[in-house]
Structures are given as structure tokens and as C-alpha cells.
Amino acid sequence: MARTGRRVLVARRTGAATPDESSDEQHLLEIRAEEEAVEAVAAATSRLRDAGREAVGVTGTGEVRSLRETFASSGISIYPALALGLLVAVDQFSTQGLTIMAPEITSALGIDRPAFALVLLIKTLVVTLAALPLAAIVQNRPRRALVCVATAFAWAVVTAMTGFVISIWGLLLVSVAAGIATASTRSVHQPLLLDFYPPESRVRVMSFYRAFDNVGDIAGPLIVGACTVLLDRTWRGVFVAMGVVALFAAIAGSRLRDPGFGKWDTEKVRRVVRADVGRSDDLAPSEVQLGFFEITRRLMLIPTVRRILAAWAVLGMLLAPFLTYLAFFLQESWGMGPGARSLFNAVTPVFGIIALRLFGHRGEELFRRDPAQLLRLSGLLMAVGITLIALGVFAPVFLAMVLMFGTGLAVMSVMVPAMSLPMYSIAPAHMRAHLGALQGIFGAGVGGTAGLLLLGGIDRRFGTAGAILSLAIPGIASGFVLRGAARTVNTDLDRMLDTIVEEEEVRALAEKGVRLPMLACRNIDFSYGQLQVLFGVNFTVDDGEIVALLGTNGAGKSTLLRVISGLGLPNRGTVRYRGADITYVDAERRVGLGISQIPGGRAVFGPMRVVDNLRVLGYTHGRNRKAIEAGIEATFDAFPRLAERRGQFASTLSGGEQQMLGLATAFVVRPRLLLIDELSLGLAPVVVGELLEMVRRINAEGTSVVLVEQSVNVALSVVSHAYFMEKGEIRFDGVASELLERPDLLRSVFLEGASKGLAAPTPNA
């Protein structure tokens, strides 16, 4: 009786290492009970996933209530969107002032133009990169509103201070400070909006918020005009005025309070699950809380996120250089001076505001019906927008050119919420600030830089109009990328929901007193690049158990070990260890949590002495010197052969001794779970026997062991529980002796040999 279906979350009690018939029968009964439980869990999970989709706003119906009704029923107001909108409207004042007033600033301060351009470039880089540390600040504690307000006050003060600089150093300083402060709009604003408002209103709220960005594009030049023309102020006066306006916006936003992570979606899903399985609000263990880089890496493993970020890069490639080249185009083709160009730049955002107003309701319908539809629309919009801009280059009449460019840019404005919302929706709430930061890096950083390099060359050869026209190619390509994202978004949304559902189920089981297995891998998919090698693998190890993981060459055994030890991250599925999700926890941290892997081959540092091999692993484990030395001496007492060679370089040991040294590290590190890859590879039977004895001793001291072996007779001599893998799938999971009754699995040459060997009463090698 083998199990190949969905693997259990519930633990099984396995016997000791020595197989025995009565314990096998008991084991089988337990396995059958588990299978029934698994089916029930699968049905419940499917039902909960549907409830979860509804909780995150994907109802499948496309029905949309008015914002007024939604706000009234949810007890929320327009204030958070308005406050954040005001902040995003003023966040670019500093950059706008520096750009528009560049000639006056450089002349007044006597700054070289290249030096001034460098300051602007540094500022852009700071805005892009500072979004990441800001995301790290808010990743564990919901203090995004505080960060928003604090940075808003900071940039208001810094913008005003720009009016008091007297040198390029002063200018650089205020630019960097403004860049750091305004980076919060990139990483924090949109995740915060998502947590302020329920899913059924998000497209409209994000469109509303985005419209304020356009308002800022209009307001900046207007303030410059008003200060210089009407109030007769210099650039210094302009910055002071902008700082005061920004200060009012910061004061207006000062009542913002963080609603907490995932109030309307991920937490709501948890509530649905809790209601279903009846449990309390225990927190996840802080030991496995993901760090900054772990979160970033985890996000980049989501296919839809990768595709949307790629589309962002292309959008950045279009928009960043386009705005520069647009100025040259207007000057060259339409003879527009700085004043006329400023007016043009102040008028075109109006198209965006209108487009966002028209889009909100329709976008909401699409998202609620199916997020994929919103992404497909984004792809279409990208193509339409870029086509309009390309046509604008050839417009014979001025008004037609304004209409083409205005509408094209308006379509691009709409794309921001249309692309962002599906992306944010498939990420856990506390990781969304990182997504915002990545969006900025891919858009302005990667895309913007690539666009400038690309367009620079094309401009020299074909002129400014040719450069703008050439943007159509990446624009249309990006449309296809977004359509690709539409194909994966629902799967990724379900995966995110499944993770939350599973987490809550596990907590519920733990609370009910159900004993959880030490290690539970569930539905693991893993790929090396485009080559998928693991397919929905379920794998469980209990406390104190020795499990054999068998299979043919290339079956995925070592890859599964890599996923467990953290050396490889799965594309799908979860790895739970002692009840906590460690799927994306770094390998180094897993060592601290008690998981150690002895890789295949010779797992030693050849140029180091035997004693140093043991010592270095002890330090890796972060233990104090005395404890390490005591562990080493205990190891040498247990293995006199190693003690004799303590001063020898590891590379001079025999193969068996090297493997012994690798295993001995377990005595120093003392892991809870030891993963051994290919213990017997290339070793004489007598040596293998000694090593197996070591494995038994390690296990007897309380360490669970996963033994990856190609040799069935070696593996089954020490285990009672075995898994068999073939072509990346678990084909057998059950009592070790039953594996011998499966000729369909034992057909491989080496296993046939092993099978014959095991027919003998003593299975030892």
C-alpha cells in the first residue's frame, strides 16, 4: 500500500529503525486514516481557496458597488486616499524645481552644467534605491503610515532648504535627502492604499491616487510660473514656496494611521479559515520571519511578478527617455521654446486625469471578474498608447499632435493601476512594500537606463522623431509580456491563498493538540531555469525517524534535499519544519534552526585539518568556543579513527574516512534533522557498514535523518520508512519492506540487483 497523493500535514508515528511486522500493520492503519484525513483537508482547502478569492476581491461576477456604498458599508473614508494623493502630488516638487530652474540655479551658484546633471542623476538613483531600505523598515511592523508622514515632513523641509543652498555640495546634500524621503512614495504608498481600502474599490482608489500624480505634474510648473512671473521671485523663492505647499500636504496627511498588514485581503482570508476550523490568533514564530533579501527573492520567484516587473522595465524604457526626447522633439519639430514646452507638459497630464476617472469603474469590474482580464487590458493599453505616441510624431497639425501625445500618455497613466493591482494582489501584504521598491528599480533604474542608452544611438542616426518612433518596438513587446502575465496571475493568486489557508490549518491542528511532523514538504515544484525537475512532491519526516529517499539517477532526490536545506528555492509548494513555514528562509538560517545537509561526494574541506573541519562547522553554528571544543572531543571519543587523524589534512584521508568526517560534523552541530546525500557512493561495503553504524548512533541521539541512496539494500537496512522518486515525482511512500513488492518501481537495473540482494534474509550490504 503506497501513497502517492496529497501528503499529510498530520504526523505519523513510525517505529524504531528495525522493521517489524506488527509495527508495519499498525503503520498501515495509521496511513489509511491519514489518507482519509488528507482527502478531507483537500476538499476543505479547495472550498477555503474559493472563499479566499472572494475575500481578495475576485468574485468572478464583475459586480461593482458605488464607492460611496462601499465606503459606507466598510466604515472607511476617502481621507487616506486623499492624504496619500496629496503627498504624491507634491513629492516631485524638488525634482521639478531643479529641472525647470536649471539655468537659473547653475548661473546663480556658478555650477558647471555636467556637475548639475550629475546631481540630478544621483538624485534619481537615490530615489530608486532608497525605496528598498524603506521597504525593509516596514517589513516586520506595520508602520508605513508613520514612514509616509515622517518622510513627507522631511521632503517638505528639504525642498524649502533647497532655496538656501550656496554650493554644489549643498545642492547634492538636499537632493540626496529629498531622494531618500520621496522614495517612500515608491515603496510604501500603494501597499498602504491596498490595506486602507477593501478589494472591491481598489482599482478606483488607485486610479484616484494616480490622478494626483498628474495633478503634481501640473502644479509644479504652475508654482514655478506663479513665483517667477507673478511674485517676481528667484529660484530660491520657488523652492521655499514649494516647500511650504509640501508642508501643508504633510500636515494634511499627519492623521494617517497604519491599518495593519492585509486588513482587507490576507488577514481576511485568515479570518475565513479561522471561522472554518475554529482557532485563535497565534502569531507565526519570529524565528522564521523572512528577512529583507529573503522576501525580495521570494517575490522574484512568482512568475506573474517577474513578468509584470519585466513589463515595468519596458514601460520605464519608454517613459523615462521619452519625456526627455519629447522636449527635443517639440523644440525641433514645432519650434517650441521652454515656456511653450512647460505649458505642453502642464496640459498633457489633464488627459491622464480624465482617463483615470473613466477607467476606474471599468477596471474594477474586470478585476473582480478575473485579474487576468485586467492584465490583458494592460497589454492592449500598452500597444495602443505607444501607437498613439508614434502617430503623434507624424501628426501634420499641432492640435492633432497634442491630442495624440496627450491620449498616448493618458493611456500610459491608466496602465499603472492596471498593472500594479494584480501584482500587489498576489503578494502577501507585508511584502508589498518590497514590490513597490522593485517596481521602481525595474521601471526607472533598469528600464530608464536601457532606454536612454538605446535612444541615444537611434537619435544620432535617425533624429529625435526616429528615436520616439523606435519606442514602439519595446512597447509592443511589453504588451505581449503582460499577456503572458495574464496567463499565470490566477495560478499565483491561488498559490498565495493556499499558503495562507495551509498556515491557518496547521496552526489549528497544532492548537487542537495534533502532533505535527518535524518536516512536511507539500506540493513542491522546482525548476533549474526552464527545466522542471520536481513535480508536486510531498515528503514528510517525523521526529526521531530515519527515512530513505530512493530513486533512479536524475529522479530529483538531491534536488529535494536542496529544497529542504534551503540551497534551492521551490517554484511552488511549502516546506514546513517544526510547524513553521521555512520555504523561503535562507540556508544559513536553517542550519541555526537545526537542519544540516551532508552533500554527496566528499563533504569535507580538503586543505583543512580534520580537527579544523569540525571546528569550522561549529563556528558556523554560532556556538561558543568551549562548547565547540567539547563537541569535538566527544566526536573523537566516539570515533577513535578520526582522533588518530585529527592533525591530518582532510584531503589525505581515504574516501570512507572523509565520509566519516562529514558525518562526524553532525556530532558537533547536533542538528534536529540531518540530510545525507549518497552516503555509500564509491565506498567498500565494510566502510559503508561502519558509516551506517554512525548514522544509527546519530539517530539514537535524537536526530532525524533523511538518507538519499541509490542502493536499496544499503538504505533499507537502517530505515522502516521509504520514499521512491522517479522523474521528479514521489512514486512510493510507505513501509520500506513494501517497496520490495513493487517490481514496477524496481525495474531499474540497479534496483533489480538490489531486489535480488534483499531477497536474502539479511539485507545488510
Next chain:
Amino acid sequence: MRTRSVWRGALLVLVIGLFAQGCAVNGLSFAQDHRVEIEAPGTNATVRLPFEVRWTAKDFDGSFLVLFDRSPMRPDRPLRSLVSENDPCRARPGCPDAKWLDDRHIYVTADTHLLVDDLPEERTNNRAKDRHELTIVLLDKQGTRVGESAFIREFIIERDD
């Protein structure tokens, strides 16, 4: 904890020091200076070489520094500040001399007009317009820049391609 507080304090002092170094509150111009009005060329006007730069001045009896497509020196700095540190001119007494200035299309004059014979092209291709920027700043009798006022005008040169 105490060490962290010390570091934070030190960082705060450093930041305040840097801001104090790069910013000031006295001697800054917040209101526009109208002592000089550029009459020709007009804003975004198209001229052909040679062309005349003409301006009016009031309440000022020093000289004028006229530059094309480059920034002037910092306020309260002499003409010598225009010369970079590694320029051989620096080693000569009286640097920058008239030739050095002429070569770079920089003019010092007490008059309120100037005839410009030539300017290097600024455009990157023949389809673009050859845009230039003229800047006038005020000098005292020793050739030191007076205040941070700068009078700027953009214009286009039409050339025979």
C-alpha cells in the same frame, strides 16, 4: 544602547554640519534682480552670425561678464575662478587674459552691447535648431562677481548648412 546613542548623535551632528556647510541664510537673493534687461537677442529669437547682444543697466556702475553656453563663476569669486585648476593659464600672472577669454567666447565689458562674430554649434544633428544660452553677470572693478544675480536669454542661431 549607549554606544548606539553616541553614534546617532554623531551622525546627527555630521548631517547638521554638512547642511550648514552647503546652505546659508544671509546674502541670498529671493527676489528677482531687474538691474539688467536684455534687449537683443529676444527670447528664443533666431539670429544669424554675426549678431549683436544689447542690454540696459540701471543702479550699477561696474562691468559685465557675458558668457555663452556655460555657467559663470560662483558669487564673490574673481574671473580667475573660471579657469580650471589644471589649465596652464593658471601659472601665468594676469590669468585669464583677453585671449583666453576670447577663445572661450567669454567677454568682459563696461559697455551695454557686444558684437559676436562666431559661436560653436550646440546642435547634435542638422535637423535640430542651434540653441544657445546667453548669461550676463555683474562684476565689480576688480573683476569679482557681484551677488548671485544672473540674466539669462535663450536664442537660436540660423546657419547655412
